[in-house]
Amino acid sequence: xxxxxxxxxxxxxxxxxxxxxxxxxxxxxxxxxxxxxxxxxxxxxxxxxxxxxxxxxxxxxxxxxxxxxxxxxxxxxxxxxxxxxxxxxxxxxxxxxxxxxxxxxxxxxxxxxxxxxxxxxxxxxxxxxxxxxxxxxxxxxxxxxxxxxxxxxxxxxxxxxxxxxxxxxxxxxxxxxxxxxxxxxxxxxxxxxxxxxxxxxxxxxxxxxxxxxxxxxxxxxxxxxxxxxxxxxxxxxxxxxxxxxxxxxxxxxxxxxxxxxxxxxxxxxxxxxxxxxxxxxxxxxxxxxxxxxxxxxxxxxxxxxxxxxxxxxxxxxxxxxxxxxxxxxxxxxxxxxxxxxxxxxxxxx
Numbered sequence: 001x002x003x004x005x006x007x008x009x010x011x012x013x014x015x016x017x018x019x020x021x022x023x024x025x026x027x028x029x030x031x032x033x034x035x036x037x038x039x040x041x042x043x044x045x046x047x048x049x050x051x052x053x054x055x056x057x058x059x060x061x062x063x064x065x066x067x068x069x070x071x072x073x074x075x076x077x078x079x080x081x082x083x084x085x086x087x088x089x090x091x092x093x094x095x096x097x098x099x100x101x102x103x104x105x106x107x108x109x110x111x112x113x114x115x116x117x118x119x120x121x122x123x124x125x126x127x128x129x130x131x132x133x134x135x136x137x138x139x140x141x142x143x144x145x146x147x148x149x150x151x152x153x154x155x156x157x158x159x160x161x162x163x164x165x166x167x168x169x170x171x172x173x174x175x176x177x178x179x180x181x182x183x184x185x186x187x188x189x190x191x192x193x194x195x196x197x198x199x200x201x202x203x204x205x206x207x208x209x210x211x212x213x214x215x216x217x218x219x220x221x222x223x224x225x226x227x228x229x230x231x232x233x234x235x236x237x238x239x240x241x242x243x244x245x246x247x248x249x250x251x252x253x254x255x256x257x258x259x260x261x262x263x264x265x266x267x268x269x270x271x272x273x274x275x276x277x278x279x280x281x282x283x284x285x286x287x288x289x290x291x292x293x294x295x296x297x298x299x300x301x302x303x304x305x306x307x308x309x310x311x312x313x314x315x316x317x318x319x320x321x322x323x324x325x326x327x328x329x330x331x332x333x334x335x336x337x338x339x340x341x342x343x344x345x346x347x348x349x
Contacts, residue, residue, distance in 0.1 A: 027057035034059065036185035039192035048074040049188060059185035066097040066118035068127070068187060069110070072134055073100035075191050082106055088116040109134045125155040125178035127187065128162045131194050137161055140213035146250055147176040148286055165206075165215050167193040174286040226252065226330040228303035229344065233320050233328060236311060240321050248347070251329025254285050255343040259333035262298075262341045270294055278345060289327075289347040293319040297342040306342045324348050 030040050036059060043049045044057075049071050051057045063071075073080070080099040084106040091101055095118065105112050109130060122130075132139065139157045147170055150159050159176055162168040168190055171177045182190075200206045206217050227247070234244040258281065261274050275281035278294040295316045300306035310316035319325070329345040 026055070027051050028055065030057045030059055030185075034185070036189050039188040040185065042192055043071075043075075043188050048191065049184070057184065059183060059188075061184050062121040062181045063184055063187050064119050065116065065122050065126070066091075066095070066101065068122045068130065068182070069104055069118075070097045070100045071187060071191060072109070072130060073103050075195060076107075076134060078103040078107065086116075087112050087114050089114050091116045091118055104134070107134070121181040122187070123179050124168075124176065124182055125159060127182050127190060128168060128178075129155065129158040131167060131190060132158045132161050135194050135198050137165060138208055138213075138215070140164075146174075147178075148174045150176050150178055165197060167197055225303055225340075226256070226332045229307055229332075229342070230328055230330050232303055232307040233344070236307070236320055242321060242323055245325060245328035245346070248327040248329045250285075250287055251282070251327055251345050251347060252331055253329070254282055254287060254331070255329040255345045256331030256333070257281075257285075258294075258296075258345075259331045259341045259343045262296075262343075263333045263335045268296070268298055268341070270296065282345070282347070287347075289349060291324055291348040293322065293325065293346040295319050295342075295344040295346075299339055300342065301340070306340075310344075319344070319346050322346065 027040070027044075030037060034040070040049070040057060040059065044051070078100070080103055082099075082102060084102055086102050086105050088101070088105075091098055095101070097118065101110065101116060101118070104110050110116070131137070139161045147159070147163075150156050155178055159168075159178060163170070163176070168176075171180070197206065200217065201215075206215055208214075209216050230245070230247050237244060258272065258275070258278065261272050262268055265273055267273065271277055272281060275284060279289075279292040282289060282292060295310055297306050297309060300309055307320075310320060325346040326349050327347045329347075331343045331345075333341050335341065
């Protein structure tokens, strides 16, 4: 039986923790269903992070700067014996985390100033800088990620970079909450992801594309497939004498969510039971535009096949060759049977 293939186009122009009896690594307060269970178990077994003397882990407890230093130094396996002297007046050599703080300061992770504030809670913005510097992640200006509450300040490059490499994420789609305090569960997950990312980089799975100023994970082939469709659309526009559309990362994220939503909820339509119409969905995610359109399809096996199908359909072709559109977002998702749901979103910015 031949696989079914469908395409639909639309266009709009407008102005404008559950407890269980199981527990992690002997911690009664971390069940196997806890969202951070895997990371907590992994880091605990590796003696990177410990529980309290009462046997509890305290997943929701805030992490102090000194605690974060000790955990991070353990994760990096830093040598703690050194003749390096810090300038901190509030971290004496008798402090329980003195050696770890010293090691990280010598490495350049912390600034060697007169005040360290060891007991102050670690913020999400500080966490981002710690991990970017500690794991020597290149700070680029590609900015595939945006957060509405991350201002143009000294924290922004670290927050955006860490999110781009998918070690961190926002508290929601558009918000990072940079000054919220990091919990022990959250830090466990961030450290775990950073270790995995670092291992993938060391093995060559993740490489830095210096031309586009972005890290590329070779295991994320599905993203590459979506990107190919954008290239093919721009080839069609070039044939028609139209300017290329800008590959819009925030819009691609929304398109990916739409594809995932269709697979998850088993439907194929422009109107999502979760998000509503595509332009309303864009607004929900804080995406601004003056005109908007969407092409969807499923069943096509390759980027060329789906773009050809769209170009053979008047409605889809009209979106692809719309002279007013300036940006494009592409997202795809495979269902359980391996069929691909394709989504293109177009906008005028």
